[in-house]
Amino acid sequence: MAPEEIAERLKEQFADQITDCAFETAHPHIFVAAEAWHRIALFLRDDPRLRLNVLRCISAIDMLEDDELVAVYDLYAANSPANGGTTWTMGPVCCVKIKVPRDNSHIPSVADVWPAADWHEREAYDLMGIVFDGHPDAVTDAAGHHPRRILCPDDWEGHPLRKDYRFPMEYNGIPAVTEFEQTRPVH
Amino acid sequence: MVADIVLESQPDIHADLSSEQISQQDFPTEEMLVNMGPQHPATHGVLRVVLRTDGEMVLEAVPHIGYLHRCAEKIGETLASYQYIPYTDRMDYLAGMNNNLAYALAIERLTGLEAEITERTRHIRVIFAELNRIASHLVAIGTYGLDIGAFTPFLYAFREREWILDLFESACGARLTYSYITIGGLSHDLPEGFVDRCTEFLDYFEPKIPEYNNLLSFNHIFVKRTANVGVISAEDALAYGLTGPVLRASGVRWDLRKAHPDCGYDEYEFDIPIGEGAKGAVGDCWDRYFVRMCEMEQSVRIVRQALAKLRGTEGQETRHKKGKTIKLPDDEVYYEIENPRGQLGFLVRGNGSVIPARVKARGPSFCNLCIVDKVCTDVLLADVAAIIGSLDVVMGEVDR
Numbered sequence: 198m199a200p201e202e203i204a205e206r207l208k209e210q211f212a213d214q215i216t217d218c219a220f221e222t223a224h225p226h227i228f229v230a231a232e233a234w235h236r237i238a239l240f241l242r243d244d245p246r247l248r249l250n251v252l253r254c255i256s257a258i259d260m261l262e263d264d265e266l267v268a269v270y271d272l273y274a275a276n277s278p279a280n281g282g283t284t285w286t287m288g289p290v291c292c293v294k295i296k297v298p299r300d301n302s303h304i305p306s307v308a309d310v311w312p313a314a315d316w317h318e319r320e321a322y323d324l325m326g327i328v329f330d331g332h333p334d335a336v337t338d339a340a341g342h343h344p345r346r347i348l349c350p351d352d353w354e355g356h357p358l359r360k361d362y363r364f365p366m367e368y369n370g371i372p373a374v375t376e377f378e379q380t381r382p383v384h
Numbered sequence: 385m386v387a388d389i390v391l392e393s394q395p396d397i398h399a400d401l402s403s404e405q406i407s408q409q410d411f412p413t414e415e416m417l418v419n420m421g422p423q424h425p426a427t428h429g430v431l432r433v434v435l436r437t438d439g440e441m442v443l444e445a446v447p448h449i450g451y452l453h454r455c456a457e458k459i460g461e462t463l464a465s466y467q468y469i470p471y472t473d474r475m476d477y478l479a480g481m482n483n484n485l486a487y488a489l490a491i492e493r494l495t496g497l498e499a500e501i502t503e504r505t506r507h508i509r510v511i512f513a514e515l516n517r518i519a520s521h522l523v524a525i526g527t528y529g530l531d532i533g534a535f536t537p538f539l540y541a542f543r544e545r546e547w548i549l550d551l552f553e554s555a556c557g558a559r560l561t562y563s564y565i566t567i568g569g570l571s572h573d574l575p576e577g578f579v580d581r582c583t584e585f586l587d588y589f590e591p592k593i594p595e596y597n598n599l600l601s602f603n604h605i606f607v608k609r610t611a612n613v614g615v616i617s618a619e620d621a622l623a624y625g626l627t628g629p630v631l632r633a634s635g636v637r638w639d640l641r642k643a644h645p646d647c648g649y650d651e652y653e654f655d656i657p658i659g660e661g662a663k664g665a666v667g668d669c670w671d672r673y674f675v676r677m678c679e680m681e682q683s684v685r686i687v688r689q690a691l692a693k694l695r696g697t698e699g700q701e702t703r704h705k706k707g708k709t710i711k712l713p714d715d716e717v718y719y720e721i722e723n724p725r726g727q728l729g730f731l732v733r734g735n736g737s738v739i740p741a742r743v744k745a746r747g748p749s750f751c752n753l754c755i756v757d758k759v760c761t762d763v764l765l766a767d768v769a770a771i772i773g774s775l776d777v778v779m780g781e782v783d784r
Contacts, residue, residue: 222715222716223493223494223715223716223717224715224716224717224718224731250622250623251622251625252625253625253720253727253729253746254718254729254731254744254746256718256731256742256744256746257744258733258741258742258744259742269718269731271718271729271731275622275636275638275643277636278637283637284637284638284639284642284643284656285636285637285638285643286643287643287644292718311623311625312620312623312624312625312754313623313624313625313751313754315754316750316751316753316754317751320750324457347449347450348449348450348453348783349450349453350450357455357458358457358458
């Protein structure tokens, strides 16, 4: 099933929640609105013509020039063997993107739709700062209610993969540089 | 005399009590938090698992990762694609060739170089990817035996691995971090005599696999430690995004080399082994181990076919003129291949310059490790090592 057809099915169901699509690219994708994402995810997983049961990856991209963060969800359907075959085959492949503003980035968590999303969302929060609401492994601290960090220590400040990230000069007393005249880390 | 002594608070050992009832009467236990790692011989790298245990039973296991985070994705935004190849080696450091291949294919798809890769390059890439699969599975099997307590298979596996590393060293000079498969082709063509040496290795290695089965796979103690332990159902495996031998052991005959072939894999004949519950339930640790043994046999088959296909391609170019300086278009690509540990994916976003705007690596070990939360509940402490070993995680890929 081509990406255009998947986009058609989504538009039938969700009309204006599907904000944009791009197919003339090496990575055809569909932009959806953040508020409707959980319902759209359930549709993508459960619709009998799609059955996108595998979430391969959630990537977070920092579009500094547009002042936005983009979460990219790559999905595909692993179809059990049919017609006497023994090998599983790949069904429709879909990529869904969600744009959120950099200073107020909230996306509903889909960890209950695809359990694979759990760790991917924690990583997207940790490294990029996209907050996934309703994540099963969330904590509340100075930075609000957010998924628990996964790669950085729990008390790390900032989100390293952002384009405007400044590496901290010290962490719990450990200095970032060893030369005392330096005032910022040299990269 | 001894029979006259009556102790007040001992269980009546002659009564017909189950061992659970005896231990409840005699040993009241409380829950304990046990920290396993980050330095631990059985966690396959720097993985920390915090276990909440009640005596010997593990009630909950929470993995903590990030000890080997080397900011590979941030570095990807500062280097040209050709310069980034050595960083991909170091992610899953036991399958360097496969990692290089994934990134090279992603960039070639993004820039359109895909159409200009020669047949010789494709076949050589398959040879090295499959040899690396054998080498990687040998480490998985050897260290898994070591985790369980079997010391001998480890050395046998590494002895076979030396052959493969010698072959790699003759081709590119390195034993672990190859950077051999690059954008547009390979860094060097095959050296003289490689085909003969490779055939010699395959002839030597193929009869060794039944030997290992006799030594370890069907060993009574090994089977008792791994059968029916850590069972993962097929639905769980797909829902949690598990890939590779872990998924195949749960009975799902899914392999990206057949489902979405690239690099010429559709021209090769090979089978996909799956877990069949031969020693216990489908999807237990033994299945995950045995699938790797069977995959090595299939890899030998593929390499033989690839060596045969090389005849007639001598003289074809294996390096591309534009590989080193290619500019990435203002576009994006997500490309996955079947690594020894699962599906490694790269999302690369270009913005018109030689340096990408974003490189995201989807590590199979990262995705496979998330099942530890679910599978290590209500198991014995010794089973935790068996389960983590059977997932075959490499922390370099988990943390990147």
